[in-house]
Amino acid sequence: MNAAWGEQTRIEAAKELLAQSVDSLKGSANLEIALRVYGHQSPITPTFQDCNDTKLEVPFGQDNFDKIKSYIKTIKAKGTTPIARSLEASAEDFPDYNARNIIILITDGLEACDNDPCVIAKKLHDKKIGITPFVIGLGLDLSYLEQFKCIGSYSEAESKTAFKNALKNVVSKALVNTTVQINLNDITRKPSETDVTMFLYKAGTTDLKYTYIHTLNRFNYPDTLFIDPNIKYDLLVNTTPKVELKDISIKKNTHNTIIVDAPQGFIKTNLINGNKPHEIETRITLENDHKTINVQDINTVDKYIVGNYLAEVLTLPRSYHKVKVTQSGTYNIDIEAPGLFTYKCSNLTVGQIFVLQDNGVWDWVCNLNQQTTSGQWYLQPGQYRVVYRQKNIKSTVYTYTQNFRIFSNKTTSLNL
Numbered sequence: 001m002n003a004a005w006g007e008q009t010r011i012e013a014a015k016e017l018l019a020q021s022v023d024s025l026k027g028s029a030n031l032e033i034a035l036r037v038y039g040h041q042s043p044i045t046p047t048f049q050d051c052n053d054t055k056l057e058v059p060f061g062q063d064n065f066d067k068i069k070s071y072i073k074t075i076k077a078k079g080t081t082p083i084a085r086s087l088e089a090s091a092e093d094f095p096d097y098n099a100r101n102i103i104i105l106i107t108d109g110l111e112a113c114d115n116d117p118c119v120i121a122k123k124l125h126d127k128k129i130g131i132t133p134f135v136i137g138l139g140l141d142l143s144y145l146e147q148f149k150c151i152g153s154y155s156e157a158e159s160k161t162a163f164k165n166a167l168k169n170v171v172s173k174a175l176v177n178t179t180v181q182i183n184l185n186d187i188t189r190k191p192s193e194t195d196v197t198m199f200l201y202k203a204g205t206t207d208l209k210y211t212y213i214h215t216l217n218r219f220n221y222p223d224t225l226f227i228d229p230n231i232k233y234d235l236l237v238n239t240t241p242k243v244e245l246k247d248i249s250i251k252k253n254t255h256n257t258i259i260v261d262a263p264q265g266f267i268k269t270n271l272i273n274g275n276k277p278h279e280i281e282t283r284i285t286l287e288n289d290h291k292t293i294n295v296q297d298i299n300t301v302d303k304y305i306v307g308n309y310l311a312e313v314l315t316l317p318r319s320y321h322k323v324k325v326t327q328s329g330t331y332n333i334d335i336e337a338p339g340l341f342t343y344k345c346s347n348l349t350v351g352q353i354f355v356l357q358d359n360g361v362w363d364w365v366c367n368l369n370q371q372t373t374s375g376q377w378y379l380q381p382g383q384y385r386v387v388y389r390q391k392n393i394k395s396t397v398y399t400y401t402q403n404f405r406i407f408s409n410k411t412t413s414l415n416l
Contacts, residue, residue: 001039001077001108006160010108011077013160018106019069021167026065028175034060034093035068038086039079049080051113056093081112084120091124102174104167105135169226178229180256181222184214184237187263187306187327191222196239196262203232203247224255237262240304241286241293263306265325267333269313271298274337275409278378282333283312287322298335315380317355317365338378339406343386345373345416351388353377379406388416 001011008016025031035058042050058068083105094101111117137156155170157163173179182198183191193214200210214237215223227233229250235258237243243262250256269282280298285291287308295314296302309323311333323331341353350370354362362385369375370391383405389398404412 003108008160009077011075013163014106015072015075017160017164017167019072021171022065022069022072025171025175031175032060032062032095033064033068034058035071036086036090036093037075038082039077040075041079043078044080049112051080051082051085053079054082054086054089056089060093060095081107081109083107083111084117085113087117088120088123104170104174107135107137172226173224178226178250178252178254178256180225180227180250180258182214182225182235182258182260183222184260184262189261192216192220193239193262193264194222196237198238199236200227201234201236203234209233235260239264240284240302243305263327264303265306265327266301266303266330267296267309267311267323267325268301268330269296269298269333269335272334272336273408278338280335281314282335283314284323285310285312301330316377317363317380317382319380336381337408338380339408340376340411341379341384341404341406341414342376342411343368343374343414343416345388345390348373348391349388349416350391351386351416353379354385354387355379356383356385381406381408386414386416 001014002009006013022033025033034056036054036056038054040053041055042053044050057071058064061067087103087105090103135155155166157166184193184196186192194216196214198210198212198214199208200212201208209231210225210227212225217223227250229252233248233250235245235248237245237260239262243260245258245260248258267284269280271278271280278298282296282298283292284294284296284302284304286293287310294302294304304325306325306327309325311321311323313319313321313333313335315335315338319335321333323333325331348370349368351368353365353368355365357363365379365384366377368386368388383403385401385403387399387401389396389400400416402414402416404414406412
């Protein structure tokens with residue numbers, strides 16, 4: 001705990017934030033707190049560690065907040081880490097086993113003595129001692145998480161800010177009996193979808209109460225949230241397109257599950273045979289709605305709700321694709337690399353460029369710029385025709401046409 005943590009040591013940061021947390025608990029109904037400390041009495045040496053160095057420094061009481069804060073200031077990290085013995089001893093600290101008894105364990109180390117915290121946790125359970133430990137690990141290697149799994153809920157804190165948030169969250173869990181999880185179900189109705197922002201509004205209003213990025217915990221299950229059960233909510237899940245659930249009620253003093261159907265797959269845009277980067281965008285709409293829901297860059301993958309879409313590739317000429325997004329599948333849109341078309345003319349010219357479609361029809365692509373005597377476009381590979389005449393000649397018979405072909409990564413030039 002004496003390791004540096006920014007401008008403080010871990011122990012100094014923990015003492016500061018723990019004292020603030022004790023302050024925040026003042027006035028809470030039906031709440032008593034106590035303070036047990038370990039590794040603070042006997043210094044550890046190369047040949048000795050005191051595995052009995054654990055002590056209830058401030059017993060449970062109705063108004064002992066200031067006493068606990070005062071003692072916190074005096075704590076020094078000297079000794080070893082007897083987590084198991086401290087857990088076992090803490091079972092005798094609680095004055096009433098019929099109450100909701102909770103331990104918040106703060107450590108920056110693993111069990112350093114001979115006892116196994118998992119064995120102690122089982123012994124407490126077998127004695128029907130209803131204790132719920134919350135473990136906050138300060139800067140611990142996440143590979144050690146499994147060693148705390150048997151004790152209780154684990155929160156990692158890699159920084160002082162993370163510790164502050166973890167401590168606040170754990171205290172909320174300890175004080176509030178109303179919890180919520182939001183299941184973003186896939187096509188098989190399993191809550192596997194995640195990593196998307198969620199807004200919780202007061203129902204029927206634009207009063208935003210909570211903002212979360214949906215998270216699966218280390219057991220791959222939706223994380224537990226704590227929200228006020230006294231109002232109803234409208235939930236907006238910011239998938240593409242968004243999913244809404246309105247007028248949600250939260251039941252008090254129980255665990256609530258909000259189920260949202262949000263099965264998703266992917267659309268990937270690929271530039272094939274390109275020898276240099278191109279800025280090509282693809283406009284995505286729902287099959288039966290022409291409103292743009294996303295504009296996706298070339299060579300990217302974006303996630304979409306399962307369903308049917310239209311993709312308009314914003315090349316010259318445009319290309320269109322019917323897209324079917326399936327659960328966890330990837331629909332690939334392959335886009336050929338364009339070629340460069342350039343032209344020059346001796347006088348200002350009016351004209352248009354057309355592309356020959358597979359059905360034999362010439363479709364308009366773009367207009368020549370009447371204000372210049374040269375121009376260029378990146379065009380998709382294919383057969384083209386330019387139709388033009390000099391701007392200052394007022395006779396239709398002076399219309400000319402030239403056919404040309406565009407190849408990927410090559411330049412085609414015409415003199416008009």
